[in-house]
Amino acid sequence: MQTIIIATKNQGKAREYREMFAPLGFEVKTLSDFRPLTINENGNSFEENATIKVEAVVKNLNLPAIADDSGLVVDALGGRPGIHSARYAGDHDDAANRAKLLRELADVPDDKRTAHFHTTIVGLKPDGKKLVANGRVDGHILHQEVGHNGFGYDPLFYVDQLQCSMAQLTPEQKNAISHRGNALREFMKHFDEWWQG
Ligand SMILES: O=c1nc[nH]c2c1ncn2[C@H]1C[C@H](O)[C@@H](COP(=O)(O)OP(=O)(O)OP(=O)(O)O)O1
Numbered sequence: 001m002q003t004i005i006i007a008t009k010n011q012g013k014a015r016e017y018r019e020m021f022a023p024l025g026f027e028v029k030t031l032s033d034f035r036p037l038t039i040n041e042n043g044n045s046f047e048e049n050a051t052i053k054v055e056a057v058v059k060n061l062n063l064p065a066i067a068d069d070s071g072l073v074v075d076a077l078g079g080r081p082g083i084h085s086a087r088y089a090g091d092h093d094d095a096a097n098r099a100k101l102l103r104e105l106a107d108v109p110d111d112k113r114t115a116h117f118h119t120t121i122v123g124l125k126p127d128g129k130k131l132v133a134n135g136r137v138d139g140h141i142l143h144q145e146v147g148h149n150g151f152g153y154d155p156l157f158y159v160d161q162l163q164c165s166m167a168q169l170t171p172e173q174k175n176a177i178s179h180r181g182n183a184l185r186e187f188m189k190h191f192d193e194w195w196q197g
Pocket residue numbers: 007008009010013041053068069070071072085086087097117150151152153154178180
């Protein structure tokens with residue numbers, strides 16, 4: 001079995017990458033498998049932040065790695081929280097982030113609550129060879145939390161395509177339609193060339 005390193009400390013993301021890479025014959029390692037590393041995600045785009053994360057890890061370990069920068073883009077908020085999704089309410093607290101989102105959208109009617117999740121994946125090898133892929137999924141922001149699966153903003157995200165909350169989906173259902181699943185499927189189209197080249 002081959003090993004792929006995902007430059008993330010988010011356990012929800014790590015679980016989803018494990019689920020999606022296992023059938024491809026890859027074991028997933030994440031930042032919690034290595035000595036602690038401080039990464040300053042101060043880029044101006046999903047791709048810049050993913051690149052910052054993956055560069056920090058590749059420099060440190062001298063091994064190929066993948067990073068995922070993702071977030072929730074809410075139309076009524078002019079695209080916020082976007083790249084600031086993790087620290088939207090301050091301190092990377094998922095419950096506080098969801099509460100703030102409900103507060104900010106309190107007066108916004110259903111037809112104006114459109115949103116999408118976005119993921120940019122950046123793969124980098126020690127020789128500098130880079131592979132980038134993007135994915136999204138469209139939906140609406142609910143008025144209260146629904147469902148208990150997933151992580152982050154999932155209980156507040158209504159998936160238009162499936163007409164239920166992201167947190168009501170099984171892991172397999174979420175990976176089949178999610179921003180992360182879609183980005184990874186794009187990524188895998190060029191993976192062999194990147195990984196072996
Ligand atoms: O599928 C998802 N379902 C619900 N919420 C999600 C999802 N995917 C990202 N999100 C939210 C969580 C976090 O508030 C932000 C990502 O921020 P982002 O910097 O990419 O990840 P992170 O700081 O949690 O971990 P790390 O940077 O170590 O990969 O968007």
